[in-house]
Amino acid sequence: MNSERRKFLHGAALLGGGLFASRSMADTQHEQHTQPAKKPGTPTKPTRPAKPLESFQPTDVLTPVLTPDVPNLPFKVENGVKVFHLIAEPVRRQLLPFKTMEVWGYSGSCPGPTIQANQGDRVRIVFDNHLPESTTIHWHGLEVPIDMDGVPYVSQKPVPPGGRYIYEFTLHQEGTYFYHSHGAMQEMMGMIGMFILHPKKPYLPRVDHDFGIILQGWAILPNNSVPNTANMEFNWLTFNGVSAPATTPLLVRLGSRARIRIVNLGMDHHPIHLHGHQFFITGTEGGRAPESTWYPTNTVLVGVAQARDIEFDAKYPGDWMLHCHLPHHMMNSMSDLLGERMITTAATNEPQARSQMQAMAESIGVAHLHHAPIAANANEVPGFPQDAFMEMGMDAAVAKPETYGLPENWSAAMMGMMTMVRILPPEKYDEIMALKREGVKGKPADSPAPQHPHGSGK
Numbered sequence: 001m002n003s004e005r006r007k008f009l010h011g012a013a014l015l016g017g018g019l020f021a022s023r024s025m026a027d028t029q030h031e032q033h034t035q036p037a038k039k040p041g042t043p044t045k046p047t048r049p050a051k052p053l054e055s056f057q058p059t060d061v062l063t064p065v066l067t068p069d070v071p072n073l074p075f076k077v078e079n080g081v082k083v084f085h086l087i088a089e090p091v092r093r094q095l096l097p098f099k100t101m102e103v104w105g106y107s108g109s110c111p112g113p114t115i116q117a118n119q120g121d122r123v124r125i126v127f128d129n130h131l132p133e134s135t136t137i138h139w140h141g142l143e144v145p146i147d148m149d150g151v152p153y154v155s156q157k158p159v160p161p162g163g164r165y166i167y168e169f170t171l172h173q174e175g176t177y178f179y180h181s182h183g184a185m186q187e188m189m190g191m192i193g194m195f196i197l198h199p200k201k202p203y204l205p206r207v208d209h210d211f212g213i214i215l216q217g218w219a220i221l222p223n224n225s226v227p228n229t230a231n232m233e234f235n236w237l238t239f240n241g242v243s244a245p246a247t248t249p250l251l252v253r254l255g256s257r258a259r260i261r262i263v264n265l266g267m268d269h270h271p272i273h274l275h276g277h278q279f280f281i282t283g284t285e286g287g288r289a290p291e292s293t294w295y296p297t298n299t300v301l302v303g304v305a306q307a308r309d310i311e312f313d314a315k316y317p318g319d320w321m322l323h324c325h326l327p328h329h330m331m332n333s334m335s336d337l338l339g340e341r342m343i344t345t346a347a348t349n350e351p352q353a354r355s356q357m358q359a360m361a362e363s364i365g366v367a368h369l370h371h372a373p374i375a376a377n378a379n380e381v382p383g384f385p386q387d388a389f390m391e392m393g394m395d396a397a398v399a400k401p402e403t404y405g406l407p408e409n410w411s412a413a414m415m416g417m418m419t420m421v422r423i424l425p426p427e428k429y430d431e432i433m434a435l436k437r438e439g440v441k442g443k444p445a446d447s448p449a450p451q452h453p454h455g456s457g458k
C-alpha cells in the first residue's frame with residue numbers, strides 16, 4: 001500500500017466515522033442471506049441514514065467521476081471495508097420537463113447511483129429490495145466469487161420484496177463497470193448503475209475531467225408513464241435517465257484532457273459521436289486498454305452490455321454535441337408529447353400539419369416559438385411537411401448553471417440521446433463552476449439561468 005492510498009483510507013475512515021447512524025449492518029463477512037424483513041409483497045419505505053454518508057473523495061492521484069444527473073452512492077468505512085447501502089425501488093424520473101416516467105432504479109435514482117471505489121478496496125453492499133417482486137444484483141464484469149454473482153437460483157436465492165442480501169467482495173480490477181438486475185425485464189425498467197474502480201496507479205496521460213454516462217432506451221406508449229418492458233420499439237432515449245435538451249452539459253476547461261465513460265444497457269447498440277474533436281478509445285468493460293490499441297476516431301459504437309472509455313484533449317473552444325448518431329435516437333417521442341394533437345403520417349400533406357412542432361409547443365406550454373422559415377412553395381415538395389427540421393426549443397424550461405451563456409434557442413437543436421461538451425475558456429469555466437456552487441448552497445432561484453425573451457420570430 002503506498003502512502004497516498006494509506007492517507008486516503010485514513011482520511012476516509014475519519015470522515016466516515018460516526019456519520020452512519022442507522023442500525024448495525026451484518027458484519028459477518030461472506031455470509032450472504034436473503035432475509036425477508038416483512039411479508040413478501042408488503043410495501044416498504046426506503047430506509048435511509050439520517051445523515052449523509054461519505055461520498056467518494058478525490059485524492060491527489062485520482063479524479064472522481066462525475067455522472068451528470070445521477071448522484072454518487074455514499075458509503076461508510078467499517079473496519080477497513082467500504083460499506084454501501086443500495087435499495088432497489090420504484091423511482092419517478094423526469095426525463096424532460098414535460099415528461100415523467102415511472103421506472104425502477106436504486107436508492108431514489110434511475111439509473112442507480114454511481115458507486116466509486118479504489119482498486120484493492122474491499123466493499124460490502126447492503127442490498128434491500130423495496131420492489132413489489134424479487135430481484136438480485138449482478139456486478140457486470142467484476143471478478144467476484146460465484147456466490148456474489150447475482151444470478152437468481154444459480155448463484156443465490158432471489159431477494160424477496162422486503163428482503164436483504166449482503167454482497168461483499170474485494171475489487172482487484174480497475175476500470176468502468178456496472179451493476180444491474182439479472183432479470184431482463186427489470187433491466188428494461190431501468191435497473192442499472194455505474195460502478196467505477198479507480199486504478200491504484202493513475203492512468204497516463206492524466207485527465208482533468210472524468211465523466212460517466214449510461215445509455216438507456218424506453219418504450220413508453222403515448223400518454224403513459226410506465227415502460228412496456230415487452231415492447232421491441234423504443235421511443236425515449238436517455239443519457240443518465242434524461243433526454244436532451246434536459247441532459248446536463250459536460251463542462252470542460254479549454255486545454256485540459258477529458259475522459260468520458262459510456263455504458264450501454266438496453267436493446268440497441270449506440271454509435272456515440274463527438275463533434276469537433278478526435279478521441280481515443282482507452283478502455284472497455286474489461287478495464288484499461290493498452291495504449292498500443294488506441295487509434296483516433298470520433299464515433300464509438302457502444303454495444304449492449306459494453307463500456308467504452310474515450311479520452312481527448314479539449315483543444316477547441318465551443319459547445320460540442322455528444323450524441324448517439326442513430327437518427328431515431330436523436331428524437332424525443334413526438335407523438336407522445338403531442339398527445340391528442342398528434343398529427344398522423346397520413347396527414348403530412350395537409351397544410352395544418354405543417355407547423356406540428358408549433359402545435360406541440362403550444363400544447364405543452366413551451367415558451368419557444370421560433371419556427372424556422374419555410375419556402376413559399378414548400379407544400380409542393382414531396383416529403384414536406386413532415387417538419388423534418390424538427391425544432392422545439394425550451395431554453396428556459398431546462399436552464400441550469402451548466403447551460404449559462406448558450407445561444408438563444410440552443411435547446412431546439414437537442415433531442416434524445418444527446419448532450420453537450422462545453423469546452424470553455426478558463427474564466428468562463430470558473431464563472432459557471434461558481435454558479436454551480438451557488439446553486440448547491442440552496443439558492444437555485446437566484447441562479448442566473450438565461451431567460452431569453454422570445455417572440456420576435458426573427
Ligand SMILES: [Cu+2]
Pocket residue numbers: 268269270271324325326329417
Ligand atoms: Cu442510439
